[in-house]
Amino acid sequence: MKRNFKINNLVRENIKSLESYSSARDEYKDASADMIFMDANENPFQTKVNRYPDPQQSKLKERLSEIRGVPTSQILLSNGSDEILDLLFRAFCEPKNDNVITLPPTYGMYEVLADLNAIDILSVELDTNFEPKVPEILAAQTENSKILFLCSPNNPTANSFNAYKVEELINGFNGLVVIDEAYIEFSSQESWLGRLNEFPNLVVTQTLSKAYGLAGIRLGICYASEYIISILNKIKPPYNVNQLTQDKALERLSNLDKVNSEVESILKEREFIIEQLSEISFIKTIYPSDANFILVKVDNANLRYDQLIDNGIVVRNRTTQPLCENCLRFTVGTQNENKQLIKILNEL
Ligand SMILES: *Cc1c(COP(=O)(O)O)cnc(C)c1O
Numbered sequence: 001m002k003r004n005f006k007i008n009n010l011v012r013e014n015i016k017s018l019e020s021y022s023s024a025r026d027e028y029k030d031a032s033a034d035m036i037f038m039d040a041n042e043n044p045f046q047t048k049v050n051r052y053p054d055p056q057q058s059k060l061k062e063r064l065s066e067i068r069g070v071p072t073s074q075i076l077l078s079n080g081s082d083e084i085l086d087l088l089f090r091a092f093c094e095p096k097n098d099n100v101i102t103l104p105p106t107y108g109m110y111e112v113l114a115d116l117n118a119i120d121i122l123s124v125e126l127d128t129n130f131e132p133k134v135p136e137i138l139a140a141q142t143e144n145s146k147i148l149f150l151c152s153p154n155n156p157t158a159n160s161f162n163a164y165k166v167e168e169l170i171n172g173f174n175g176l177v178v179i180d181e182a183y184i185e186f187s188s189q190e191s192w193l194g195r196l197n198e199f200p201n202l203v204v205t206q207t208l209s210k211a212y213g214l215a216g217i218r219l220g221i222c223y224a225s226e227y228i229i230s231i232l233n234k235i236k237p238p239y240n241v242n243q244l245t246q247d248k249a250l251e252r253l254s255n256l257d258k259v260n261s262e263v264e265s266i267l268k269e270r271e272f273i274i275e276q277l278s279e280i281s282f283i284k285t286i287y288p289s290d291a292n293f294i295l296v297k298v299d300n301a302n303l304r305y306d307q308l309i310d311n312g313i314v315v316r317n318r319t320t321q322p323l324c325e326n327c328l329r330f331t332v333g334t335q336n337e338n339k340q341l342i343k344i345l346n347e348l
Contacts, residue, residue, distance in 0.1 A: 002171055002199050007227055010092050010146060010175060015235060023238040053243040058233045060157060060246050060332040062081075063253050064221060068193055071299040073226045076233060079240050081182060081207045081220030082109050087232045088203065089117040092146045092176060100147040101173075103132055105156060105321040107180060108150045121147075125322050130287070134165050135165045140170045146175040154185040156318045156329045160189040170199050177227075178203045183291035185211030185263050186270075195225055200225050211263050212252055216224060217245040227287065266292050276342040283345075293331045301326040311344045 008016070043050050059206065061072040078084045091134065095118035102110045102123050112333075116123050122145065124137045133148065141148075148169060152161040158346035170177045181204055184191050193203050203224040209215040221233065250260065272291055277283050277296060282304065285297040297302045301319035305328060307316055316329040332338065 001202060005200050007200055007225070010160060011231055012091065012094055015091050015231065019236055020234040021238055022234050023052070023055055025055055026238070029054050029056070029058065029298050032179065033235050037128075039249065043272075045207060049243045049326055051243075052159055053239055053241065053246055054240045057241050060241075060249055060253075063250060067253065067256070068223070070196065070223050071192060071226075072214050074229055076222040076224075076229050076236065078220040078222065079217040080181055080209065081180070081205050081222075083236075083240060084118070084205050084220045084222040085109060085178075086177070087114050087222075087236055088178065089119060091231050091235055093117060093119045094144075098144045098146045099142065099148065100168055101145055102135060102149050103137070103151075103154075103319070104152075105130075105180075106149070106151045107155045122139075126154075126157070130159050130322065130323070131152065132169060134168050134172070137169060137232040141174060143174075144244045145173075148175060149180065150177060150179045151180040151182070153181075153187050153289075153291040155182070155291070155323065156286055156293070156316065156324065156327070158291045158293055158295050160187050160290040163189065166192070170202055173201070176201050176203055181206050181226065184208055186267060186291055186292045189290065190265055196223055196225075200227075203228060208249055208252070211266075212249075212259055213262065214248065214252055217248050219249050241277070265335075266332050269335060270294065270339050272335075273330065273332060273338050273342065277345070280345050282348070285295075293329050295324070295327055295329050297325075297327050299326065301328055304328060308344065313341055313344060 005341055016153050028039065040052055042052065057077045060077060061075045064075055065072045074287065099120035099122050100114055102122050102169050103126050111121055122140050124133055124140050127133050150161060150166060150169065153159060153167065157177065179192050182193055185207060192202065196202055196204060203222060206221045208217065208219040272285055273294060282299040283296050284299065287295040302319050305315065305317040318324040318327045330341065
């Protein structure tokens with residue numbers, strides 16, 4: 001349990017005094033109700049999407065709340081997780097004044113969004129096991145460190161961070177700790193959602209882009225304390241999650257058996273690829289994976305990357321990332337795609 005943490009001290013002054021914008025659809029949410037809607041200057045003729053969407057996405061949040069066991073008041077939805085990250089910067093980080101901490105090699109968007117918001121980055125590289133260096137991270141924080149980003153399972157290294165280390169970081173860091181769980185459905189570790197209420201500085205982000213197979217609709221999910229969510233709600237664009245996205249997400253979330261069986265099959269395929277890769281001589285290291293991708297070290301990443309492209313296979317070359325020299329990242333595909341990858345690797 002974290003004590004003596006005053007979240008209000010972290011919020012930017014201009015955000016504290018902000019009133020949220022009230023849109024027409026905020027006052028009367030359900031445009032499908034049996035009423036005559038003359039409030040929002042919409043076109044009255046039916047196209048199925050002629051009405052503005054519910055700005056609070058109530059139905060979708062209720063469904064997620066059922067699935068994840070978190071109250072709807074602790075959920076915020078967005079146009080992909082990237083929008084959540086941006087909202088966090090805008091709510092908590094004062095441009096040209098504050099900083100955030102990232103742990104490279106990791107997801108590139110933390111840095112992109114920090115740059116966009118004129119926020120400094122303090123980076124503390126992971127250790128050679130791709131685990132956070134806890135004492136170094138805690139020593140690096142300053143009075144102006146507002147957010148620590150922990151990506152677990154981490155992209156591109158594919159491992160989950162040791163839970164004791166994560167807990168030490170949540171307890172020892174003075175700002176918000178954002179745990180990016182984009183790949184949690186593929187992990188053997190538990191989500192931090194179950195412990196959300198123990199830590200007032202904890203923010204967990206998830207997405208429908210990976211395990212749920214809906215990267216194209218752009219739906220990110222943020223779980224945090226009611227207070228943090230209320231701050232983010234004040235500054236989010238009113239209609240940030242469109243109607244088609246809300247409908248498609250609800251449809252997919254009503255068929256979790258299908259999602260689960262796809263995840264099962266991806267996990268089986270992950271084992272198949274790892275087994276097969278270990279037979280290939282130019283693959284030097286296969287890092288353990290807790291995600292739907294595998295990081296491998298090869299003899300010459302640029303060469304192997306180009307050869308794969310010539311054979312019609314696009315992978316991710318991570319060789320320029322710290323600790324990832326000569327590393328390629330393979331996303332697990334369908335059984336046929338994976339067999340094709342292995343066949344081509346064997347022929348190189
Ligand atoms: C893919 C990915 C996401 C997902 O981002 P969306 O904007 O929700 O598609 C988030 N974090 C990490 C680390 C990822 O790799």
